[in-house]
Amino acid sequence: MFSTLEKAIAVxxxxxxxxxxxGNSESYLGQAFQGGIKREDLHLTTKLLxxxxxxxxxxxxxxxxxxxxTNYLDMLAIHGVNTWExxxxxxxxxxxxxxxxxxxxxADGRINHLGFSSHGSLELLLEVINSDRFEFVNLHYxxxxxxxxxxxxxxxxxxxGVFIISPADKGGQLYAxxxxxxxxxxxxxxxxxxxxxxxxxxRITTLSVGSSKPSELAMVANIDDGKSLNFQExxxxxxxxxxxxxxxxxxxxxxxxxxxxxxxxxxxPEILRLKNLADTYGMEDYAKYRYGMLENAGHWFPGRRxxxxxxxxxxxxxFPEKADIPxxxxxxxxxxGETFGRRLWDD
Ligand code: SF4
Numbered sequence: 001m002f003s004t005l006e007k008a009i010a011v012x013x014x015x016x017x018x019x020x021x022x023g024n025s026e027s028y029l030g031q032a033f034q035g036g037i038k039r040e041d042l043h044l045t046t047k048l049l050x051x052x053x054x055x056x057x058x059x060x061x062x063x064x065x066x067x068x069x070t071n072y073l074d075m076l077a078i079h080g081v082n083t084w085e086x087x088x089x090x091x092x093x094x095x096x097x098x099x100x101x102x103x104x105x106x107a108d109g110r111i112n113h114l115g116f117s118s119h120g121s122l123e124l125l126l127e128v129i130n131s132d133r134f135e136f137v138n139l140h141y142x143x144x145x146x147x148x149x150x151x152x153x154x155x156x157x158x159x160x161g162v163f164i165i166s167p168a169d170k171g172g173q174l175y176a177x178x179x180x181x182x183x184x185x186x187x188x189x190x191x192x193x194x195x196x197x198x199x200x201x202x203r204i205t206t207l208s209v210g211s212s213k214p215s216e217l218a219m220v221a222n223i224d225d226g227k228s229l230n231f232q233e234x235x236x237x238x239x240x241x242x243x244x245x246x247x248x249x250x251x252x253x254x255x256x257x258x259x260x261x262x263x264x265x266x267x268x269p270e271i272l273r274l275k276n277l278a279d280t281y282g283m284e285d286y287a288k289y290r291y292g293m294l295e296n297a298g299h300w301f302p303g304r305r306x307x308x309x310x311x312x313x314x315x316x317x318x319f320p321e322k323a324d325i326p327x328x329x330x331x332x333x334x335x336x337g338e339t340f341g342r343r344l345w346d347d
Pocket of ligand 1: 261263311313325
């Protein structure tokens, strides 16, 4: 880890994000600070789950600071404001509430900036941003996952920082792309393209680069993090857009969120998205990976698998165009449903 951090700083990375829930991650970072990594070279974020009262939060912040071997956090994020109950926790303004503990830590200088991460619905994200309790938001977004664009627009309007979670992995497994995607992104790699799509957007402040060894960071040094898309990058964007149009309308399902709620809680729009990516760009492995997380990650990846559909027809009647959603869901399940994924940590 020490050499990875050294390399990260050498290629220009200046922000590290961890969490109380990420196993020994905070302690490893604390050891790195003791071992020679300069604390002032890095902006440091850790995260706490939305639970507990002011006293718990006060204690958890101190424990994180101790593990991290520092006396202040540049940023603290509420980790996974994923449900409306989590938002209630955020909005509880009583003296003993968890957020009061955070306000105290901001007042006494242990925390400089407060934000939140969310894997919840767009509607929830917008509500949390509109609570005006936070200075930054961590969310999923990318070329292959554009549902949260209105949340980015709102955060930008409010002058909030925007941090994109896991663009290389959850954003499309771009480090292991299928041949068709490589061809469409050429001469960029899909990973370079994915980073550039985000960093060229002036509303996006930063993103995570999930490297576990120094060699994985070499390409980061060459990624332009400021300018808008250049001619070559716009050609890639055009090629990807055009490829999506080649799929016949009967097979290209719109991710129509107004079809929800489903009585069986099937993750209809997400399954449609995965099917479209597999059909359009050959991203079958990514579709299997994400589909495999359904029903196995709780509120971190909500909704159930396609085989739960009982063909009631509720969603079909809400689609703007006639679409056989139950049979599409059956098809997706037979293609992607062979495995169950697993989250790396527990909450
Ligand atoms: S047809 Fe299937 S997916 Fe659609 S609402 Fe009914 S159970 Fe849900």
